[in-house]
Amino acid sequence: MTRRQLWQRFIAHLDLPLLLGIGLLMTVSLLVLHSADNGGWGQPLKQMLNIAVALTCMWLVANLPLHYLMRTAVPIYIIGMVLLVCVALFGEISHGARRWLNLGVITVQPSELMKIGIPLMMAWYFEKHEATLTLKNYFVAALLLLMPVVLIVRQPDLGTAILISASGFYVLFLAGLSWRVMGAMFVAALASAPVLWSMLHDYQRHRILMLFDPSQDALGKGYHTIQGMIAVGSGGILGKGYMDGTQTHLDFLPERTTDFIFAVYSEEFGLLGNLILLGLYLFVIGRGFIITANASTYFTRLMAGSITLTFATYAFVNMGMVSGILPVVGVPLPLISYGGTSMLTLLLGFGMLMSIETHKKLVKT
Amino acid sequence: MSKRVELKNHQREIFYFRLRLAVSIGFVLVLMGILLARLVYLQAVRHDYYQTLAESNRISIVPIVPNRGLILDRNGVVLAHNYSGYTLEINSGKTSDLEATINELSTLVSITPKDRKRFKKLLTERRNSETLMIRNRLTDEEVARFAAQQYRFPSVEIKARLFRDYPYSEKTAHLIGYIGRINQTDVDQLEENDLAANYRGSDYIGKTGLEQSYENELHGITGVEQVEVDSGGRAVRMLSRTPPASGNTLVLSIDAKLQEIAEQSFGNYRGALVAIDPNNGEVLAFVSRPGYDPSLFIDGIDTQSWDELNNSPDVPLNNRALRGQYPAGSTIKPFMAMAGLYYKIRSPDRTISDPGYFNLPGSSHQYRDWKKGGHGIVDMFKSIAISCDTYYYGLATEMGIDNIFNFLSRFGFGKKTGIDLEGETSGLLPSQEWKMRRYKEKWYAGDTVSVGIGQGYSLVTPMQLAFATATLANNGIGYKPHLVREVRSSRSNENRLIGTKPEFDLKLDPAHLDLVKRAMAAVTQPGGTAAKAAAGAKYQIAGKTGTAQVIAMKQGEKYDASKIDERHRDHAWFIAFAPAEQPRIALVVLAENGGHGGGTAAPIARKVLDYYLLGKVPQPLPDAADKGVEEHD
Numbered sequence: 001m002t003r004r005q006l007w008q009r010f011i012a013h014l015d016l017p018l019l020l021g022i023g024l025l026m027t028v029s030l031l032v033l034h035s036a037d038n039g040g041w042g043q044p045l046k047q048m049l050n051i052a053v054a055l056t057c058m059w060l061v062a063n064l065p066l067h068y069l070m071r072t073a074v075p076i077y078i079i080g081m082v083l084l085v086c087v088a089l090f091g092e093i094s095h096g097a098r099r100w101l102n103l104g105v106i107t108v109q110p111s112e113l114m115k116i117g118i119p120l121m122m123a124w125y126f127e128k129h130e131a132t133l134t135l136k137n138y139f140v141a142a143l144l145l146l147m148p149v150v151l152i153v154r155q156p157d158l159g160t161a162i163l164i165s166a167s168g169f170y171v172l173f174l175a176g177l178s179w180r181v182m183g184a185m186f187v188a189a190l191a192s193a194p195v196l197w198s199m200l201h202d203y204q205r206h207r208i209l210m211l212f213d214p215s216q217d218a219l220g221k222g223y224h225t226i227q228g229m230i231a232v233g234s235g236g237i238l239g240k241g242y243m244d245g246t247q248t249h250l251d252f253l254p255e256r257t258t259d260f261i262f263a264v265y266s267e268e269f270g271l272l273g274n275l276i277l278l279g280l281y282l283f284v285i286g287r288g289f290i291i292t293a294n295a296s297t298y299f300t301r302l303m304a305g306s307i308t309l310t311f312a313t314y315a316f317v318n319m320g321m322v323s324g325i326l327p328v329v330g331v332p333l334p335l336i337s338y339g340g341t342s343m344l345t346l347l348l349g350f351g352m353l354m355s356i357e358t359h360k361k362l363v364k365t
Numbered sequence: 366m367s368k369r370v371e372l373k374n375h376q377r378e379i380f381y382f383r384l385r386l387a388v389s390i391g392f393v394l395v396l397m398g399i400l401l402a403r404l405v406y407l408q409a410v411r412h413d414y415y416q417t418l419a420e421s422n423r424i425s426i427v428p429i430v431p432n433r434g435l436i437l438d439r440n441g442v443v444l445a446h447n448y449s450g451y452t453l454e455i456n457s458g459k460t461s462d463l464e465a466t467i468n469e470l471s472t473l474v475s476i477t478p479k480d481r482k483r484f485k486k487l488l489t490e491r492r493n494s495e496t497l498m499i500r501n502r503l504t505d506e507e508v509a510r511f512a513a514q515q516y517r518f519p520s521v522e523i524k525a526r527l528f529r530d531y532p533y534s535e536k537t538a539h540l541i542g543y544i545g546r547i548n549q550t551d552v553d554q555l556e557e558n559d560l561a562a563n564y565r566g567s568d569y570i571g572k573t574g575l576e577q578s579y580e581n582e583l584h585g586i587t588g589v590e591q592v593e594v595d596s597g598g599r600a601v602r603m604l605s606r607t608p609p610a611s612g613n614t615l616v617l618s619i620d621a622k623l624q625e626i627a628e629q630s631f632g633n634y635r636g637a638l639v640a641i642d643p644n645n646g647e648v649l650a651f652v653s654r655p656g657y658d659p660s661l662f663i664d665g666i667d668t669q670s671w672d673e674l675n676n677s678p679d680v681p682l683n684n685r686a687l688r689g690q691y692p693a694g695s696t697i698k699p700f701m702a703m704a705g706l707y708y709k710i711r712s713p714d715r716t717i718s719d720p721g722y723f724n725l726p727g728s729s730h731q732y733r734d735w736k737k738g739g740h741g742i743v744d745m746f747k748s749i750a751i752s753c754d755t756y757y758y759g760l761a762t763e764m765g766i767d768n769i770f771n772f773l774s775r776f777g778f779g780k781k782t783g784i785d786l787e788g789e790t791s792g793l794l795p796s797q798e799w800k801m802r803r804y805k806e807k808w809y810a811g812d813t814v815s816v817g818i819g820q821g822y823s824l825v826t827p828m829q830l831a832f833a834t835a836t837l838a839n840n841g842i843g844y845k846p847h848l849v850r851e852v853r854s855s856r857s858n859e860n861r862l863i864g865t866k867p868e869f870d871l872k873l874d875p876a877h878l879d880l881v882k883r884a885m886a887a888v889t890q891p892g893g894t895a896a897k898a899a900a901g902a903k904y905q906i907a908g909k910t911g912t913a914q915v916i917a918m919k920q921g922e923k924y925d926a927s928k929i930d931e932r933h934r935d936h937a938w939f940i941a942f943a944p945a946e947q948p949r950i951a952l953v954v955l956a957e958n959g960g961h962g963g964g965t966a967a968p969i970a971r972k973v974l975d976y977y978l979l980g981k982v983p984q985p986l987p988d989a990a991d992k993g994v995e996e997h998d
Contacts, residue, residue: 174385223426233407233415246419271408278397289390293383301382309389316396323403 013062013358015291021284022350025335026051028265028277033338035243036256036264043257043338050340054347061351066359069352070299073117073124077144080117083110084151091155099155111152111160112341116348118145118164119306122171127299138177145169159329163317167310174305224260227252228322231263239270257338259330262322285312291353296360304356307349425592428566431585432527434612436541436575438621439647439850445541445576447527451503453511454496457488460520467499470521473514474500474507479667486665487546496522501664529569529663533621535656536628539684540619540786540848542574543659563587572662575615575848578787582852585612611855618647618850623977627652630972630983634959635679636936637686639831639846640952640973643942646835646844646864648784649950650973653685678932686827688790691955693819694911695752695962696830696940697773699837699881701817702745704772705760706877713880716744723758725810732758732814735912749884750893752910754818761817766808769816770796775871776833777843784828784846785863792829795822820914827955830940835951838907838942840878841871882907886945889967895939898967904978907945908970910962911938934958939966943974950977 029051030044037043061069083101087110092100101108122141129137145168152161173182197205213222231247240246245267247253256264266274288308295301311334318333320326332342407415436445453474460466467484470476480500487497499521503511508523515521529544531537547555547570555561555570564570566587571577588609592602627638627650638652661670674682683689705711721739722731734740734754740747748756761769774780779794793799795816797808815821828846836843845868852861885907889899894910913936937959942951952970959965975981 170389174382174389176381176385229407230415230418232404233411234419235408236412236416237409266404266408271404274404274408275401278401282393282397285393289386293386305386305389309393312393312396316400319400320403323400323407325399325403 013354014059015062015287015354015357018284018287018291018350018354018357021280021287022335022347025280025284028280029261029336029338031242032261032265032268032336033257035245035268036248036261038249039243047338047343050338050343053340054343057344058347058351058354061348062354062358064351064355066297066300066355069120069303069355070124070127073120076113076117077121080110080114081148081151083108083113084148086110088151088154099157109341111148111155111157111164112345114148114152115160115164115167115310115345116352118148119167119171119303119310122168122175123299123302123306126171126175126302127297130298133176135178135181138172138175138181141172141175142168145172159331162329163310163313163331166313167306170306170309171302174302222328224254225321225324225328227254228260228263229324231267232323235267235270235273237271239266239268239273242268244268258332259318259328259337260322261337262319262333265336266322281312281315288353291357294360295356300356300360304353307353311346311349427590427592429588429590429606429609430566430568431587431609432611433529433544433569434579434583434585434855435614436583437614437616438619438624439617439649440620440622441616442621444533444537444617444619444621445529445531448530449525450501450528451508452498452524452526453500453503454498454522454524455484456496456520456522463488466518466521470499470511470518473510474503476500482667483665496524498664501526501528529660531659533625534658534660535681536625536652537619537621538574538656538659539653539686540574540624540651541659542576542786543572543662544569544576545572545662546665569663573788574659574786575617578785579615579849579852582615583612585855586610613855614853615849616851616853617848618642618649619651619848620649620977623973624650624652626976626983627969627973628654628656630969631956634965634969635685635957636955636959636966637689637827638952638954638969638973639686639827640950640977641831641835641846643835643839643948643951644844646846646868647850648846648848649977650952651686651848653683653687653689655679655681657681684786684788685955685957687784687786688788688826689955690790690792690824690826691936691938692821692913693778693823693825693830694913694936694938695754695818696909696911696938696953697817697819697823697825698749698752698757699885699909699940700773700776700778700833701757701760701769702749702881702884703837703873703877704764704769705745706874706880707772708764708768710764710768711745711760713745716742717756717759719743719753719755721755723755723814725762725814728811730811746880746884746887749881749909750887750890752888752894757817758814759817761813762810766795766797766813766816769813770794776836777829778823778825778833780829782828782832782846784832785848789828790826792826793822793824819911827953830938831951831953834940834942834953836871837878837881838948838951840875841873842867843869843871882945885909885942889941895963895967898939898963898971902943902971902975904943904974905945906941906943906971906974907948908939908941908967910967911940912936912960912962913938915958932958934960937962937965939963939970941967941970941974943978950974 030047033044033047034041087099087101092102099109099111101110121144125141125144126133126137145165149161149165149168152164227247231245231253234240234247235245243249245264247267248256248264253260253263265277269276285308288304288311292301292304292308295304314331314334317326317329317331318337321328321331332339334342334346432447435443435447438444453470455463455466457463467476467481476499484497484499503523511523531541531543533541546568547564551570552561555564563584563586567584571580571583576583586609588607590606591604623640627640631638631652631654635654637654638650639648640650641648657674702711706713719734719739719741721737722733724731732754735752739755740751740753743751743753743756745756747753770779773794779792781789781791795812800806800808800812800822812821816823819825832843832846835846845864847864849863851863854860886905887893888908888910889895889902889906895908899906899908915933915935935958937954937956939954939962940952942948952973954966954970956965956969972983975983
């Protein structure tokens with residue numbers, strides 16, 4: 001085999017436009033991390049390692065034919081559920097929540113696994129019953145979503161639970177859940193809100209109100225929002241310039257390499273930079289939608305759609321939270337925030353998208 | 366509904382899916398549009414505003430520490446409050462030579478070696494670049510002297526701070542507890558519970574007692590000031606202010622005067638007293654002797670005082686009422702009698718003949734009665750009034766450990782009472798399963814015998830015994846004991862009353878209750894074991910004396926108090942409720958190494974009852990309770 005053929009085989013299952021978008025966002029990540037690390041290389045280097053690991057996994061998944069992918073749905077879901085139950089029973093408590101499971105060698109956070117496991121399982125289920133879908137099937141699928149979500153809510157990790165619910169809801173939506181049912185669910189949720197509210201304790205209500213009015217919690221999470229908004233706003237149209245963000249470099253911004261990295265970027269690159277960033281995100285999301293539209297089977301359509309929409313949601317929620325229109329929930333900015341786990345989860349998703357795109361010619365429809 | 370399976374039209378399906386996809390794309394575009402609008406608003410429209418904020422960011426967020434809630438007794442007597450005083454504080458970050466500064470300061474205000482040690486400790490423990498206290502409670506004169514020389518000490522300042530004070534000091538130390546400086550463990554704990562934000566700026570946190578268990582009520586909500594500071598860090602302008610909300614006031618069910626009288630009635634004895642209103646579980650007095658001065662702990666105790674407290678043979682830091690575990694001795698008998706009636710092991714009129722000892726069938730080991738030669742013919746009523754051991758050896762043996770365990774645990778033995786203090790111990794109510802677990806050994810019939818008179822493996826805390834006595838006094842309807850009666854909110858006029866509903870009803874037979882209560886009343890009548898202590902009372906006391914063995918007696922050995930080291934003498938118990946027919950108070954007295962319940966513990970109880978029921982203040986306050994009274998148990 002010639003070198004050229006080897007190369008061809010290596011990239012055969014990669015989707016180049018998608019890879020381009022991801023690569024550009026990762027470059028932004030390294031640049032911003034360098035600045036957020038006050039000019040140091042420690043964080044960017046570690047992030048490079050995260051990226052390398054995640055890209056390798058993405059490549060592996062991309063090369064996995066679809067029927068293998070489908071076969072992993074049930075085992076991943078079951079393992080995820082077992083781990084979630086284990087966490088509930090004897091997970092490690094950190095910062096008042098039980099999210100991690102110590103397996104001796106490593107600690108894992110099963111809710112991360114379920115970010116992929118749940119849509120996978122639901123898509124698998126719909127594919128199984130594709131020919132004879134009735135309302136009952138949607139109900140079962142919703143149950144598949146609710147069981148792990150309840151466990152995650154109880155950890156408590158409301159942020160992750162909401163985002164996972166969203167990714168599951170996208171599967172339901174794309175699978176064709178009727179508008180009428182969705183409308184009814186929406187009305188029911190609205191109607192039950194005051195009842196739920198009246199059942200809460202004073203301090204719980206206070207907590208929720210604090211989420212929506214950060215100035216109420218200026219010593220805690222509200223401080224993050226206030227400083228984040230100052231960073232974004234003071235960036236102006238053109239930004240303060242790379243490595244010149246005062247909020248960042250004078251230590252006013254908390255969690256500036258993780259959840260609040262968008263504030264660093266916004267401060268230094270301004271509205272113009274933000275337009276470019278939003279453009280990059282839209283490019284990746286758009287490519288995801290194209291892959292979804294071209295997907296050949298019911299399973300792959302649902303999966304691709306859910307992955308793409310979830311990615312878009314994460315990006316929106318993080319930027320919304322930093323710019324003060326959404327409450328502070330712990331969601332990293334996808335592909336940019338520092339962190340190995342979220343990088344891995346995201347790239348596993350993109351690996352699936354690539355597999356869906358590049359294997360479709362081999363699957364008969 | 367049609368169950369016909371319909372093969373779907375593939376084209377149609379794709380069409381519908383793409384429709385959904387189009388909706389999704391629209392959804393994403395709307396989200397991104399919202400985001401873009403927000404960013405334009407922040408970065409273009411409001412840019413100048415945020416620019417200013419960032420320029421002078423130097424917006425400093427200053428926490429305002431709330432005033433800690435007060436603790437009052439049931440009549441409004443202050444048991445814990447705050448007073449303002451002046452402290453001398455050093456900003457260690459701005460001081461180059463701390464030692465020299467302190468030496469120079471000591472020429473103006475007195476700085477003791479203790480102060481220096483404490484300052485060094487604070488220096489190693491400090492959490493952020495706050496200023497550190499070198500002296501507290503400055504006198505007016507010292508304040509004036511320092512103020513005149515202030516220019517010489519740019520990094521030293523006088524601050525007005527609130528101090529916690531406990532007017533009843535060691536009399537309520539085990540009850541109120543104390544606050545202390547927040548240490549790393551507390552910080553971790555606060556972060557775990559997501560409370561760290563509310564403690565920004567707080568220096569103190571409840572460490573023991575009610576200060577600890579009601580920390581969340583007492584602390585209050587930290588306020589915050591956003592101030593603009595100049596480059597030198599000085600505040601230029603206040604941007605916004607959220608005032609702090611003071612902690613809530615705790616109104617206790619404790620009667621401070623009663624607590625004081627109870628405390629003094631102990632004389633030189635160590636021990637514990639718990640008095641409960643059986644009708645609602647309110648704890649009226651809660652004494653653990655000896656106490657200690659809680660104020661020593663607030664700003665970090667110096668090593669010398671700590672060693673004294675920690676190594677004292679009297680273990681003043683041990684909360685005996687809550688954590689002390691002792692054999693119940695004969696105070697268990699009324700409960701054993703209730704059990705015997707419940708399981709129909711003994712009818713009230715069945716008598717035994719007491720030769721002064723008991724032995725198990727086929728064994729020569731003698732379980733002795735406290736009275737040599739025995740009490741003669743004894744029925745249940747008499748067994749309580751004169752405290753016959755032999756009667757209960759037999760009763761326990763016939764009932765068996767399983768029944769004893771089941772019945773006594775319903776009264777709360779072997780379990781925490783759930784009183785609103787942390788660190789309660791659960792005593793020990795032995796069972797077959799417990800012994801197997803603890804000693805890997807099966808339960809022998811001989812183990813049961815001594816459990817019948819509250820010895821053997823069984824242990825109780827004074828708190829538990831008080832709870833059980835209150836439950837018995839209230840005819841089996843139990844209220845969870847609690848020290849706090851009411852939490853008064855500082856923000857609204859909303860007052861929360863605590864624990865007004867009964868926890869459980871044991872559904873005891875009224876006939877059984879009547880018999881046992883009458884027998885307990887006979888304990889304080891002529892012929893009973895506590896007759897002398899109750900003599901001349903204007904109300905009827907139902908009680909039971911008890912003696913808890915500290916060291917085991919060998920077969921045939923005679924107990925002789927005078928030959929035994931004082932600290933190995935028996936503990937004296939007395940449980941009581943009064944008035945016997947309509948109890949308003951139930952109490953437990955434990956006098957460590959006090960000898961006999963009737964002689965030592967019952968007189969203490971009498972003084973407490975006299976005050977609570979008649980308002981009679983003992984005059985003059987008693988010297989140590991009479992010793993050597995030839996009453997036995």
